Amino acid sequence: MTHSPLLRSDQTLFRDPDVFELTYLPEHLHHRDAQLKELAFLLGPTLRGGSAGSAVLRGPPGTGKTTTVRTVFAMVQEETRKIAPVYVNCRHDHTVPAVYRCIFKALLGYAPPTAGWCLDDIKQGIAAHLRDHDTALVVCLDDANELLAAGTYNTLLYQLLRLYEKWDVRKAGVFAVTSDLALNLYAEADPSVRSVFHPLEVTFWPYAKAEVREILTDRVRQGLYPGVMPAPLLDRIARIAAEEQDIRVGIDLVRLAALRAEKDGRRRVGSGDVTAAARMVTAPALRTRAARLSEVERELACWIAERSRDGVDMASGAVFEAAQEYFPVGKTTYHEYLNRLAEAGIVDLMPGAGRGRAVRLRYHAGDVVAACRSPDQTCEIPDNP
Ligand SMILES: Nc1ncnc2c1ncn2[C@@H]1O[C@H](COP(=O)(O)OP(=O)(O)OP(=O)(O)O)[C@@H](O)[C@H]1O
Ligand SMILES: [Mg+2]
Incomplete structure (x- = not known):
């Protein structure tokens, strides 16, 4: 008996699935020229025998911080041997030895031996390499807030920035990155660190809808076959991603919607694919938003x-009157609650007919109910015991 093949690669809608991977480095970095220039400016002196400057990169998640640093580092590696850029993902490596091991491996191309080597041996190996190659070290500590949580931020900054004193190498540059806007990585540095750490602040604002659209158009062109993603649907995806202020949401939506169409054996993404994908992608964000509300607001x-x-009148006045039975509060308090829901990004208050405003849910009603009933439930996969 012959079976039809379970997987038919010729039926795929994906020209290059890798471009939807989180680690993919885009060929063209859109709308980050200013940030690229600022980082390149800090590296400039090293080409003339000087030291690199340092920076603090700040911006909400999915605003291109990691991608911008990786792009600068890739360009540097192509252009010169005078700079040794090292990228450290502090989510993975946040202890002092782990960060040094990471730097060692990036510079020498192999991991330092685990047996018989102490931390000073690793540092010495790093310093010897930098001296022998007359290279300036530039370390990106991505998600540096993880170092603060681990209590290693100040030790690492102090040691990295003062490496030159002990080992007779050029002064290192440090790019410290965080998506936590409430955190000031410069202020978190001890006075002894601050005397050698004078970072340039580089800010990454969320992309506007038109910018999201351009980045996604590029990704679609590279990753999907022509005609798979209709322009109005890409527009809708760009709008959702811009509202979530996270470009990753857009990239994920394109991928999931195309996967869904492919699974159904269709050659073109439909509106239902985007709706289904949006529910999957925005559910965690919605729960985070709901968790910020008070119980009565939820x-x-x-x-x-x-x-x-139920499809009834959503003018805010009508909602207020109907709500009285369940929420016997005054009009002012009601409007305060409503404003909080709008600030949390759960509803939009649209100009309505006449004087009032209309309340419009930003998400699928069932998802809002689910998120408000169990706001603390996260989508994270639990750690292995
Ligand atoms: N300007 C851009 N042009 C093309 N692709 C981009 C751009 N900015 C971001 N991306 C893409 O969006 C995704 C997220 O970007 P990135 O990882 O750089 O964000 P981030 O600011 O570091 O987020 P986080 O704070 O969560 O780490 C990546 O897949 C990246 O390829
Ligand atoms: Mg990042």
Whole structure:
């Protein structure tokens, strides 16, 4: 008996699935010229025998911080041997030995031996390499807030920036990156660190919708076959990603929507594919938003979601009157709650007919109800015991 093959690679809608991977380095970095220039400016002196400058890179998740640093480092590696750029992912490597091991491996091309080597041996290996090659070290500590949490931030900064004193090498540059906007990585440095750490602040603002659209168009052109993603659907995806202020949401939506169409044996993404993908991708974000609300605000959000599902009048005045039975609060308090829901990004308050505003849910009603009923449930995969 002959079986039809389970997987038919010729039916794929993906021209290059790798471009949707999180680690993919895009061929063209859009709308980050200013940041690229600032980082390149800090590296300039090393080409003339001087030391690299340092920077603190800040911006919400998915604003291109990691990609910008990786792009600069890739360009540097192509152009010169005078700079040794090293990227450290502090989510993975946040102890002092782990960071040095990472630097050692990046410079020498192999991991330092685990047996018989102490930390000073690793440092010495790094210093010897830098001296022999007359190279300036530039370390990117990505997600450096993890170092603060691990209590290693100041030790590492101090040692890296003062490496030159002990080992007679050129002064290193450090790019410290964080997506935590409440955190000031410069202020977190001890006075002894601050005397050698004078970072340039480089800010990454969320992309506007048109910018998201351009980045996604590029990704679609490279990753999918022509005609697979209709322009109006890409527009819708760009809008969702811009509202979530995270370009990753857009990249994921394109991938998931195309996968869904492919699974159904269709050659073109449909509106239902984007809707289904959006529900999957935005669910964790929605839960985070719901968790920021007070209990009564969550109840109101739930109630509004159920009402909107029933398709009744969503003018804010009508919602207020109907809500009285469940939420016997004054008009001012009600509007305060409503404003909180809008600030949390769960509803939009649209200009309505007449004087009032209309309440519009940003998400699928069922998802809002689910998120408000169990706001603390996260989508994270638990660690292995
Ligand atoms: N300007 C851009 N042009 C092309 N692709 C981009 C651009 N900015 C971001 N991306 C893509 O978006 C995704 C997220 O970008 P990146 O990882 O650099 O964000 P981030 O700011 O470091 O986020 P986080 O704070 O969560 O680490 C990556 O897949 C990257 O390829
Ligand atoms: Mg990053």
